[in-house]
Amino acid sequence: MKKKHKITVAKGDGIGPEIMDATLKIIEASGAGVEFEEIEVGEKVYLTGNTSGIARESWDVIRRNKVFLKAPITTPQGGGYKSLNVTTRKFLGLYSNVRPCTSLHPFVATKHPKMDLVIVRENEEDLYAGIEHQQTDEVVQCLKVISRPGCEKIIRYAFEYARNYGRKKVTCFTKDNIMKQTDGLFHQVFDEIAKDYPEIENEHWIIDIGAAKMADTPEAFDVIVTLNLYGDVLSDVAAQIAGSVGLAGSANIGEECSMFEAIHGSAPRRAGQNVANPSGLIQGAVMMLSHIGETEAAERIQNAWLKTIEDGIHTYDIYKEGVSKRKVGTMEFADAVISNLGKIPTTLKPVSYKGNTTLNLPKYQRKSPAKKELQGIDLFVHWPGQEADTLAEMLKQVESSGIKLSMITNRGIKVWPEGFKETFCTDHWRCRFKPVKGSEMTKSEIIDLLRATVVKNIDVVKTENLYAFNGKPSYSLGQGQ
Ligand code: NAD
Secondary structure, rough: OOOOEEEEEEEEOHHHHHHHHHHHHHHHHHOEEEEEEOOOOOOHHHHHHHHHOHHHHHHHHHHHHEEEEEEOOOOOOOOOOOHHHHHHHHHHOOEEEEEEOOOOOOOOOOOOOOOOEEEEOOOEEHHHHHOEEOOOOOOOOEOOOHHHHHHHHHHHHHHHHHOOOOOOOEEEEEOOOOOHHHHHHHHHHHHHHHHHOOOEEEEEHHHHHHHHHHHHOOHHHOOOOOOHHHHHHOOOOHHHHHHHHOOOEEEEEEOEEEEEEEEEEHHHHHHOOOOOEEEEEHHHHHHHHHOOOOHHHHHHHHHHHHHHHOOOOOOOOOOOOOOOOOOOOHHHHHHHHOOOOOOOOOOOOOOOOOOOOOOOOOOOOOOOOOOEEEEEEEEEOOOOOOOOOHHHHHHHHOOOOEEEEEEEEEEEEEOOOOOOOOOOOOOEEEEEEEEEEOOOOOOOHHHHHHHHHHHHOOOEEHHHHHHHHEEEOOOOOOOOO
């Protein structure tokens, strides 16, 4: 007999247990080769004083089984509690967040009847690395961290997903006209990897106009791959305009482990009444079955679910007089899906996962290191004055024969030399020092420079080395430089 996949299941909080029971009942009825091991996460665990919301032994279960189906959980109000979703994604290296957003017209109201897109969102990096500092009285900073492995993994995932699910186009969204290093790397890696998939169309949009286009004409897109923050915002917009955030599921995929869920929360006010729509979690479960290779069961459930929606059997959140036929509770909806197993929808497009494989992506291979040359340093200075010329005079006192002040910016805008008096300045100044032409800079010269700032009472709050990689300067210029 074929070995069953063991799935870790967490029933969560609020409506979680109801929608999970409904979903598990459907999975079992579908004949999928899976068995479940339940763990406790969320509110109950938080309230025992465990601020992570999950016990150590539960991590062991998740890591052993590798596949995790999770109902929504309630993060208690008040400080100190860590979001279990974010922790799980980061701990398990779940780098890819996949959200299909397909309209169910005419059965669920939407302005976009032809919408059928998938958002593949980078899940670990970007501003969500959570590296924030206050540096001066007036300025706080959040580091945007983008890595080549992060870009390669998510972009390859998007193309492999497109190939596996018969999708025709992958669109990359970035803001690389502004963030030339971080978003620039994402776009560059997209162009590199797209070459490996000549049968799939590829394109790049600047995120602002791309998002506007998606909200207006979503049928213009097929698979969208983007960075963490943009993907977070965009995927909620996409789910909402497709019909409802209550109908969407999401997959979080890593090299070893994966987690599947509904995109909505625990809706505590609806808990315990058998009214919640289990569709989001059912969609998560379908993605899970497809991911582990149980494609036949995934296809049976998805087609039965589409048929149920099409039959007008709706929970309260999507029930509409004239369109819907019967208002049902959580379990009755699940029973209707079960009775439709083996049937296919007639108006909505049936799915076919035949020929799909489990996505097997190559492990990231580190490239040989580039030639790295130190070309200068930015000193970030906390100084409450207003006149950049005055600061420049102070900084000139720490120059050496080989290292000179070349530029000062304030919030990225060049204010010295030749700044505008109209430019508003905060107390946070980026002061760029460069070696005089022709000479390279050494680390000990940096230490000498910093020592001189201490002697002169200049408050350096952070430094950033300026490097060229393989001869290409890899740091931003000042705006206006
Ligand atoms: P929510 O998504 O739980 O609920 C918003 C509203 O949407 C609810 O009032 C409800 O009317 C409706 N709704 C949501 N899911 C529904 C469903 N399946 N069927 C019918 N109606 C549904 O968002 P919220 O109220 O902001 O958050 C509640 C709790 O959920 C918070 O503690 C939050 O931290 C948590 N949360 C958890 C997750 C997760 O575990 N993945 C995600 C988001 C929010």
